[in-house]
Amino acid sequence: MSRLIVITGASAGIGKATAHRFAANGDAVLMVGRRETALAAAGDELRAAVGGADVRHVALDMGEVDSVPALQDAVAATGLPVHGLLCCAGGTAGTGEGVKAVLSEWDEAYRTNVLTAVLATEGLVDQLADGASVVLYSSIAAYRGSGGTGAYGAAKAALHSYVHTLANRLGPRRITANAIAPGYVAETDFFDGAIDPDREAALVRQSVVGRAGVPGDVAGLAFYLCSPEAAYVTSQIIQVNGGQRHGV
Template sequence: MYVLITGGATGIGKAIAAEFRSIAGTDIVITGRTESALQATAAELDISYVVCDHSSPEDVSRAAQRLPADLDVIVNNAGGNAGFDKEAQTGLAGVQSAWLENYVANVLTAVLTVGELGSRINDGGRIINIGSIAAENGSGSYGAAKAAVGSWTVGLAKEFGHRGITANTIAPGYIGDTDFFKGQLTRERERDLISLTQNGRRGTPADIAAVARFLASPGAAHITGQTLHVNGGVHTTR
């Protein structure tokens, strides 16, 4: 099995890489923009890496030349709240910047990746996209971008379904041990986020990685076009 994980050097992406690394016979390549972080994770997990800015069509095409002709799993993890500090800026320029940056970082990166590599996915393969609980709770430009990821995933399920390829989104809630909040998460805010869960704990990157592994397994072959919520019960489907 050959697995590509975008944004795989840190946080959730690194945890997903480590989870798949534990499956015998699996080859993994991680991508991202920061070579030093990619090098460190690749060395730690004994996997491969390719430097790539997935918002750049040229970068994605160049990276594709270093990837094998056949893929089994694509995990679109690259993204994050690219407009974290910009929506609070005064004026429409800040609003425009936040919305465009979040769309590019979270939607376009995944669209370009599948657009370039979708034809290489083997029959019965998997496309796994990382969404967010923000898509459900009105979280500005970031939430809107992640909602777009969920909608796009449904289209992918229809596009690739005839080949037995599934496409699903994993939507994490609050996940600790990541740089999502860029050092601005206070203890009080973290307590508030944890208090909303039904199990009284924050999520971990390993929680998301375990779901990704399941979605890539034969047992998930009839699950497609879905958003799987992993948030300790903060958001439910009822």
């Protein structure tokens, strides 16, 4: 029987690469994202690349609680329990001047990076198979801080506490919960499709392996964390950054 893998933020970048990795393994994949057109195109691209792939999609903004019933219905329509939930949705928030702009930045950062993970996970907790895996996507910014007023880094750091709580709650069902914290990853929409060449060169120089990360680097770890080989790995924050920040 195929495993059902649910991936939020699946229309581009790391999320799309993650969907491709699981589909290539023969898993059933439910891709979730806000943009219907981009999501449908990503699904078509995946099916073209992986013949016979069982790929479905549902366009939802998982930062909104009203999206939860629709996500539950989309999962129920597959007739399968969820064996892997990968919360890739997230992004930076705009910055401005003044306290109101700061509040807006922090509200948006938490909505897009924290609530998207919390609402998807809590909404599907009863549809997770025993022995399933939950993987949240953090960032090197959770350790280093981030631009603007620091809202993005703080939001990603909040996921670390949440993943430890999940591991404790879901452990009796043999469900693992982990987070991946990538460093600089090229070929994503994180920098709105472009990054200043000097900034990119500086980020690459920080890597001890001398290159930028690619979405497949993160997707490969996500696949491992949802495999039987990782059944004893839980409550961990795993960095994937080419040595930009050394582990502890």
